[in-house]
Every structure is written in C-alpha cells, then in structure tokens.
Amino acid sequence: xxxxxxxxxxxxxxxxxxxxxxxxxxxxxxxxxGWLTHSDGQHQRPDVVSFLxxxxxxxxxxxVDTSGVICLSLSSKxxxxxxxxxxxxxxxxxxxxxxxxxPPEKQGVIDRPVPTAPHQQAIxxxxxxxxxxxxALLELQPKTGxxxxxxxxxxxxxxxxxxxxxxxxxxxPKAFRTLLxxxxxxxxxxxxIESPPPPDFARYLGLSPQESRAHLTTDLNxxxxxxxxxxxxxxxxxxxxxxxxxxxxxxxEEAPAYNDRLLPESEGIYLIEALxxxxxxxxxxxxxxxxxxxxxxxxxxxxxxxxxxxLGTQLSTGLFLDQRPQRAYxxxxxxxxxxxxxxxxxGGFSVAAALGGAQTVSIDLSQQxxxxxxxxxxxxxxxxEPHDQIYGDVFDWMRRLGKRGEKFDLVILDPPSTSVGIxxxxxSAARDYPELVALALPLLSPGGALWTLCNLAQLSPLKFANxxxxxxxxxxxxxxxxxxxxxxxxxxxxxxxxxxxxx
Numbered sequence: 001x002x003x004x005x006x007x008x009x010x011x012x013x014x015x016x017x018x019x020x021x022x023x024x025x026x027x028x029x030x031x032x033x034g035w036l037t038h039s040d041g042q043h044q045r046p047d048v049v050s051f052l053x054x055x056x057x058x059x060x061x062x063x064v065d066t067s068g069v070i071c072l073s074l075s076s077k078x079x080x081x082x083x084x085x086x087x088x089x090x091x092x093x094x095x096x097x098x099x100x101x102x103p104p105e106k107q108g109v110i111d112r113p114v115p116t117a118p119h120q121q122a123i124x125x126x127x128x129x130x131x132x133x134x135x136a137l138l139e140l141q142p143k144t145g146x147x148x149x150x151x152x153x154x155x156x157x158x159x160x161x162x163x164x165x166x167x168x169x170x171x172x173p174k175a176f177r178t179l180l181x182x183x184x185x186x187x188x189x190x191x192x193i194e195s196p197p198p199p200d201f202a203r204y205l206g207l208s209p210q211e212s213r214a215h216l217t218t219d220l221n222x223x224x225x226x227x228x229x230x231x232x233x234x235x236x237x238x239x240x241x242x243x244x245x246x247x248x249x250x251x252x253e254e255a256p257a258y259n260d261r262l263l264p265e266s267e268g269i270y271l272i273e274a275l276x277x278x279x280x281x282x283x284x285x286x287x288x289x290x291x292x293x294x295x296x297x298x299x300x301x302x303x304x305x306x307x308x309x310x311l312g313t314q315l316s317t318g319l320f321l322d323q324r325p326q327r328a329y330x331x332x333x334x335x336x337x338x339x340x341x342x343x344x345x346x347g348g349f350s351v352a353a354a355l356g357g358a359q360t361v362s363i364d365l366s367q368q369x370x371x372x373x374x375x376x377x378x379x380x381x382x383x384x385e386p387h388d389q390i391y392g393d394v395f396d397w398m399r400r401l402g403k404r405g406e407k408f409d410l411v412i413l414d415p416p417s418t419s420v421g422i423x424x425x426x427x428s429a430a431r432d433y434p435e436l437v438a439l440a441l442p443l444l445s446p447g448g449a450l451w452t453l454c455n456l457a458q459l460s461p462l463k464f465a466n467x468x469x470x471x472x473x474x475x476x477x478x479x480x481x482x483x484x485x486x487x488x489x490x491x492x493x494x495x496x497x498x499x500x501x502x503x
Contacts, residue, residue: 001170001171001462002170002171002462002465002469002478003165003170003478004165004170004478004479004480004481004499004500005477005478005479005480005502006479006480007165007166007170008034008063008064008065008165008177008178009033009034009064009065009163009176009177009178009483010034010325010328010329010332011032011033011034011035011045011046012032012033012034012176012328012486013221013303013304013328013331014219014221014303015032015033015034016032016046016051017029017030017031017032017035017048017051017052018030020069020193020194020195021191021193022074024074024075024077024078025073025074025075025077025078025081026071026072026073026074026078026081026082026187027052027054027056027071027072027073027074028069028070028071028072028185028193029048029052029069029070029071029072030067030068030069030070030195031048031062031066031067031068031069031070031182032067032198033064033065033066033067033176033177033178033198033200034046034064034065034177035047035048035051035064036048036064037049037058037060037061037062037070038050038058038061045064048070048072049072052072054074056072056073056074057072057073057074057078057079057082058072059071059072059073059079059082059083059085059086059087060082060085060086060145060185062182063148063151063178063180065163065164065177065178065180066178066180066181066182067180067181067182067195067198068095068181068182068183068195069182069183069184069185069193069194069195070182071085071185071187071193081187081188081189084188085185085186085187085188086145087145091185091186091187091188092141092184092185092186093141093142093182093184093185093186094139094140094141094182094183094184094185094186095139095140095141095142095150095180095181095182095183096129096137096138096139096140096180096181096183096197096201097137097138097140097150097154097161097179097180097181098135098136098137098138098161098162098163098175098179098201098204099135099136099137099138099154099159099160099161099162100134100135100159100160100161100162100168100169100174101134101135101136101158101159102128102131102136102159103126103128103136103138103154103157103158103159104157104158106127106128107125107126107127107128108125108126109123109124109125109126110122110123110124110125110126110153110156110157111123112153112156114146114147114148114149114152114153115148115152116146116147116148116149116152117146117147120144120146121144122142122144122146122149122152122153123142123143123144124140124141124142124143124144124149124150124153125140125141125142125143126138126139126140126141127139130204130205130206132204132491133491134491135162135204135491136159137201137204137205138154139183148166148167150180151164151166151167151178151180152167154167155167155168161178161179161180162174162175162178162179163175163176163177163178163179163483164178164179164180165178165481166178170481171461171462171465171481171497171499172461172493172494173481173483173484173494174484174489174490174491174492174493174494175200175483175484175486175489176200176325176483176484176485176486176489177200177483179200179201179204181195181197181198181201182195183195183196183197199212199213199214199215199486200212200486200489203232203233203489209227209228209229209233209234210227210264212233212487212489213225213227213487216487220301221301221302221303221304222301222302222303223242223243223244223300223301223302224241224242224243224244224300224301224302224307224309224319224321225241225242225321225324225485225487226239226240226241226242226321226322226485226487226488227240227241227242227247227263227264227487228240228262228263229487229488229489229490230252230490231490231491231492232488232489232490232491232492235258235262236255236256237251237252237254237255237256238250238251238252238255238258238262239251239252240263240264241317241321242264242266243294243298243300243309243311243317243319244294244298244299244300245266245267245268245294246266246267246268246269246270246291246294246298246311247263247264247266247268247269247270248270248272248311248317249263249269249270249271249272249289250271250272250274251271251272251273251274252274253273253274253275266291267291267292267294268288268290268291268292268293268294269288269289269290269291270286270287270288270289270294270311270312271286271287271288271289272284272285272286272287272315273287285314285315286311286312286313286314286315288312293311293312294311294312296310296311296312296313297309297310297318297372297375298310298311299379300319302319302324302327302328303324303327303328303331305327305331305351305352305355305380306376306379306380307319307346307348307351307372307376307379308346308372308375308376308379309346310346310372316345318345318346318348318369318372319346319348320345320348321485321487321488322484322485322488322494322496323348323349323485323496323498324485325482325483325485326349326451326482326498327348327349327351327352328352329482330349330352330353330356330358331352331353331355331356332356333356334352334353334354334356334357334358334410335356335357335358336357336358337353337357337358337359337409337410338358338359338360338361338407338408338409338410338445339353339358339359339360339361339408339409339410339411339412340360340361340363340401340408340410340411340412340443341353341360341361341362341363341412341414342363342394342398342411342412342413342414342415342440343363343364343394343413343414343415343416344362344363344364344369344370344373344389344414345364345366345369345414346369346370346372346373346376347360347362347369347370347372347373347376347389349412349414350362350373350387351373351376351377351380353410354377354380354382354387355380355382358410359386359387360387360388361387361388361389361390361408362387362388362389362390363389363390363392363394363397363398364389364390364391364394365391365392365393365394365419366391367391370389370390370391371389373387373389374387374389394415395427395436395439398439398440398443399439401443402439402442402443406443407443407444407445407448408443408444408445408448409444409445409448409449410448410449410450410451411440411443411444411448411449411450411451412451412453413436413437413440413450413451413452413453414451414453415427415429415433415436415453415454416429416455417429417430417454417455417456429454429455429456429459430456430458430459433452433454433464433467433468433471434467434468434470434471435471437450437452437468437471437472438471441471441472441473441503444503446503447502447503448502448503449479449500449501449502449503450472450500450501450502450503451498451499451500451501452464452468452497452498452499452500452501453496453497453498453499454496454497455495455496455497456495457495459497460493461481461493461497464497464499465478465499468499468501472501472503473503475503476501476502476503477501477502478499478500478501479500479501479502480499480500481498481499481500482498482499482500484496
C-alpha cells in the first residue's frame with residue numbers, strides 16, 4: 001500500500017488561532033487544523049506559540065490536523081494548574097471525532113497501548129452521538145495523554161478517523177483533514193473552556209448545507225464554492241456551484257427533478273442535465289434557466305485571487321472549484337519555482353503559482369481557454385511575462401520541450417479522462433496514464449515534483465497510484481495525497497484523485 005510522506009493537511013487560508021479565555025496564569029486558544037502547537041524547527045508551518053508572540057508554557061499538544069482547545073501557561077502558578085490537568089488527571093478533556101464505520105458498541109472504554117507508547121497504559125472513553133450511512137460521530141474522553149492516542153485507539157476499534165491518512169486509508173481521504181476536534185477542557189477549578197465544532201463537522205452534526213458553508217458565504221475573499229454536493233448534502237445527483245451571484249447547476253441523468261426552493265438566492269441560474277455516459281459526444285450544452293446572464297468573463301475571487309470565469313458558453317466555467325486547496329498550496333509554496341501546467345484549461349494552477357512567485361508555462365489544445373490566463377494575471381496586477389501559454393497538443397509539446405532540454409521544478413498533469421489530440425489518436429486515462437508520466441519525467445529538474453490528477457471514477461485511488469508509479473523511476477516518493485475541499489465532503493471516495501510525487 002502506498003503511504004504519502006506528508007500525512008497532515010495544510011492550513012486553511014485566512015484561519016488563525018483565536019483566544020477563548022485568559023487570566024493572569026492561563027491562556028486558552030482555539031487551534032485551527034493545519035497549525036502546529038509550537039514550532040518543530042523542521043516544517044514551514046504556522047504554529048500557535050509563535051503566532052501569539054508571548055512567552056508561554058506548553059503542557060498540551062494537539063496534532064497538526066486536530067483542531068480545538070489548547071491551554072498554555074502564563075506563570076508558574078498556571079503551569080502547576082495545567083500540570084494537574086494534563087499529568088495529574090484532575091481535569092477533563094472532551095473530543096469529537098468522525099469515524100469511518102462504527103465502533104462495535106455504542107459506548108465503551110479502550111484500554112490498549114498505542115504504537116507511540118507501546119509500554120505505557122492508554123485509556124480512552126467513548127460514546128456514539130450520531131450515525132450516518134458509513135460514519136459515526138463520537139464523543140471521546142482520553143484519561144491518559146499518549147501521542148496519537150485517540151487516532152490509534154479508533155484504528156484499533158476498526159473505525160479510524162475520517163480523513164486520517166496515517167491510521168486510515170492513505171489514498172482515499174473523504175475529508176479535508178483528520179476529523180478530530182478538542183471540544184472542551186475542564187480546569188481543576190471547574191471552569192470549562194469550550195471550542196464549538198468547526199465547519200467541517202457541520203454535516204455530521206445534522207446541520208443544513210447552508211450552515212456548513214457559513215464560513216464561505218461570509219468570506220468576502222472567496223466568491224466561488226460548491227453550495228450543494230449531491231448525496232453528501234442529501235441531494236443525490238444535484239450539484240450546485242456558486243460563481244459570485246450566479247449558480248452553476250448540474251443535475252445527473254435519472255436524478256430526481258430538483259426543487260427551485262433547494263437553491264440559494266442568485267442573480268441567474270445555468271443548468272447542465274448531465275448524461276451518465278459522455279464519451280460519445282451526446283451531452284447537451286448548458287442552458288440558461290432564469291435571471292440575468294453573467295458577464296463574460298466573470299471575475300470571481302478565491303482566497304483573494306481573482307480568476308476570469310466563463311458561464312454559459314461551454315460545459316466548463318474554466319475554474320474547477322474542487323481544486324481550491326491545491327491552488328492555495330501553490331500560492332504559498334511556489335516561490336522561485338518553474339512550473340509546467342499541462343492540459344492547463346483556463347490556467348487556475350498557473351495563476352495561483354504565478355501569484356506565489358513562480359514562472360509558469362501552460363499548454364492546452366484550446367486557444368480560447370488559454371486566453372483566460374493573461375486576463376486572470378492582469379486582474380491580479382501581474383504582467384503576462386514570464387508566463388507562457390502554448391497552444392497545441394500536450395503530448396507533442398512535451399516531446400518538443402524534452403528535446404530542447406527544458407527543465408521544471410513542478411510538472412502538473414491534469415488530463416481529461418479521455419481525449420482526441422491533433423493526430424486523431426484517442427487517449428484514455430485508464431489505459432495510457434503511464435505514457436503521460438513517461439513524457440513528463442525528462443522535463444523534471446533533479447528533486448522535482450510531479451502532480452498527477454485523474455477524474456475517472458472507474459480508476460480507484462490504488463489503481464491510479466499503481467498506474468503512475470509503474471512509470472516512475474526507483475526511489476520516487478508519494479509526497480502528498482490531496483484531500484477534497486471542505487465544501488466537497490462526501491461519504492463516497494472522491495472521483496477526483498490528486499497525488500503529488502517527488503523524484
């Protein structure tokens with residue numbers, strides 16, 4: 001089984017620690033997922049202690065992926081109080097976790113050692129709060145404090161945390177991060193410090209899709225996201241994306257007819273009635289249903305980055321919203337890189353990388369979609385140079401670039417599931433992905449990164465990883481498995497697979 005080298009999520013753009021309680025001795029903070037408790041000197045990740053900028057005593061640590069309450073000491077008195085909680089067992093910590101599958105009993109006690117402390121006792125009490133189709137929401141109270149205790153104990157029960165790449169399925173995350181949250185800590189004086197569940201717990205708490213996306217609807221820096229995600233939001237076959245004040249609706253063939261009352265407010269609605277099999281070119285186009293048409297192009301924002309989207313002319317808008325976390329990653333980590341974006345479409349990855357300080361080359365067979373890249377760069381105040389757009393067949397141009405000796409620090413492969421190039425040869429991701437990887441390898445600088453994406457439901461994550469690795473040289477590492485965006489939560493394995501490899 002493949003296991004990624006990096007097993008934790010990235011911080012969410014715009015999220016930061018929030019002070020919950022403070023007195024002269026103790027500071028209680030709400031830690032977002034993706035943050036370290038304190039710097040480990042190894043990773044370029046934000047950490048709570050450095051963010052607060054004070055001299056603080058650390059008595060409790062939450063895993064990078066875990067959100068919720070952290071208590072820090074401000075004095076020697078506070079240090080003694082917190083030691084009594086975390087070492088003397090005088091306080092009480094309560095966690096919430098979403099699991100894959102169900103524990104064997106509705107409630108119980110897990111008293112087993114964990115891999116991080118094999119010779120020490122580890123005890124966790126749990127009870128089931130809610131159950132879904134293939135998940136459970138648990139309340140847990142660890143009575144000891146071993147590293148990864150709850151996560152390892154849930155794995156031992158046969159129901160690992162959803163999204164946990166270390167103790168669950170490393171290739172098939174169904175959540176943006178490990179769904180574990182420290183909901184409260186009770187101090188020795190009886191005071192209880194609480195942190196409400198974050199938005200990625202909303203659907204498991206029985207909240208509406210609108211409530212689970214409240215953090216997106218109020219974010220002025222993000223005006224495009226998924227409003228309804230099919231069965232994940234209780235609407236099988238119905239997918240609704242927001243692009244500023246307009247809705248892009250896809251209704252699958254044989255899905256129940258949607259009720260307009262399900263849709264949030266908008267200025268206009270576009271509809272695609274999607275066929276189950278689109279490989280024979282019989283899919284009808286997008287239909288403008290009601291309201292006022294969107295301008296062409298339409299400027300939308302994603303974490304403050306502007307993109308030129310296009311609604312109504314084709315079956316795509318030019319911006320695939322499920323890749324929002326990956327674009328945010330490029331914005332943070334692309335400084336100084338040379339990036340090749342193949343099958344670039346309207347260049348979402350290219351624009352994010354350019355904003356992060358990269359030089360980009362984008363290749364696509366559609367000159368119309370490529371023209372969106374300089375538009376989006378201009379919207380963000382960037383010149384078109386040094387960002388090249390190459391119109392033509394990706395396979396042909398990859399060979400040409402290889403013959404020229406061109407090298408890139410990152411090559412992104414994001415092909416359609418099937419396509420026909422200028423030579424009229426049909427390409428299939430299920431059959432031919434290793435060929436594409438082989439073309440990319442000569443273009444990679446030593447130690448370079450390769451992103452492989454696939455949107456073919458019939459190709460499972462494991463089969464896809466096997467197909468890619470069959471063309472990679474010995475020693476190549478699976479560096480990251482990219483999770484779905486929080487608004488694309490589902491009880492099924494995502495059909496979109498995004499694996500990042502390092503040579």
